[in-house]
C-alpha cells in the first residue's frame with residue numbers, strides 16, 4: 361500500500377537514531393508515488409528534486425522558505441544553488457546513511473510550499 365502526499369504532510373519528523381534501519385526498497389517504493397517530482401538516486405540512498413527559477417532572488421527566497429521548514433522539522437536537506445537560479449534539493453537521513461520517513465515528509469512539505 362502506498363502512502364499519500366496528504367498523509368505525509370500531516371506527519372512531523374521524528375528524531376532518527378543511528379540504529380534505525382534505512383528504508384528498504386519496498387518502503388521506498390511505497391513512499392515515492394506521493395512525491396512524484398522527486399527522483400531516487402541510483403544508489404537508493406537519497407531523493408532529489410531540481411528547480412529552475414526566473415532569477416537569483418526568487419531562487420534564494422525559495423531556499424529560505426525551505427530552510428525555515430527544515431528547522432521546524434529538525435530535518436535538513438542538502439541545498440544546492442548553481443548557475444544563479446538552478447536549485448537542487450537532496451534529502452537523505454545522514455544519521456543512518458539512507459532514506460527514512462523523515463525524508464519523504466520533508467519532500468512532501470517542500471512540494472506543498474509551491475515554487
Ligand SMILES: C[C@H](O)[C@H](O)[C@H]1CNC2=NC(N)=NC(=O)C2=N1
Nearest residue numbers: 375434435436437452453454455
Ligand atoms: C538531533 C537532530 O535531530 C539531528 O542532528 C538531525 C538534524 N537534521 C538532520 N537532517 C538530516 N537530513 N539527517 C539527519 O540525520 C539529521 N539529524
